[in-house]
Amino acid sequence: MTRIGVVVFPGSNCEYDAASGVTQLGAQAEFVWHSSTDLSGFDGIILPGGFAHGDYLRPGALARFSPVMEAVGRFAADGRPVLGICNGFQVLTEAGLLPGALQKNRGLTFLCQPTTLIVESTNSVLTSAATVGQELVIPINHFSGAYTCDDATLHQLEANGQVVLRYKDNPNGSRDDIAGVANVAGNVVGLMPHPERAMSTLLGSADGRVLLEGFVGAYVAVR
């Protein structure tokens, strides 16, 4: 059975949703406290949403120095699947595992609403089960979600197909409507929307399933 480690920082608050999401898709989820340095035995790692270390200084700025992040870096360097959702995405950019940064939303408002995403690339562990051009309704829930990078980085992202998800109707001022990016290899992905909160039509949308299905299945490809 696929084993997914869900990293828990002091201040994480979406770890149960993330674990529930992958469990519904047949994987086994296990929480990993941020002081842990051993990720052996896991097929994939999720950094969940929340406010790691209170988001003091900048979201993710302190979390990147948690002991577990060195292990996450090695895990990623081995080509194994790493997914950062919301605060987890912010942590991955601060850690330098993904390019760019997340800035305060345009308009300075906390946004909590469904958004429509467009799948831009299926060359990542998150989007491998989706199709290019597919529209997915997935909620966002953030204050610092405006994706920012310089021109050279944006050019690289486009050239390498690293932009995996875009907002159809940009809610937060993200550069080029970017909602999610991958590293060059496609095994590290971050996105601001919450696929783990879109697992059931009864609760608004089940469009997150195709993303987490891709992630849960991704370990097969890299083994």
Added chain:
Amino acid sequence: MNYRVIVEVTLREGIADPEGATIERALPALGFTGVTNVHAGKSFRLDVEATDESAALERATALAERLLSNPVIENATARLGKAGE
């Protein structure tokens, strides 16, 4: 010896500054006209143990670049604090 150091972190040029823009828009309503180019940033006050002033600044700059700022979007500058600052 301890040296007081002030670190200022500001957004790099070209990076959107919604906080600065919002403050700037609010000023005319309060009667403060003729104020433009408003930018928001952060300021940190530290006491740094070092052998001399330049060593203190060097240490403060290093920690400012590693932790206090995100070089992707921000610049950090360190200077010695004045008495009572």
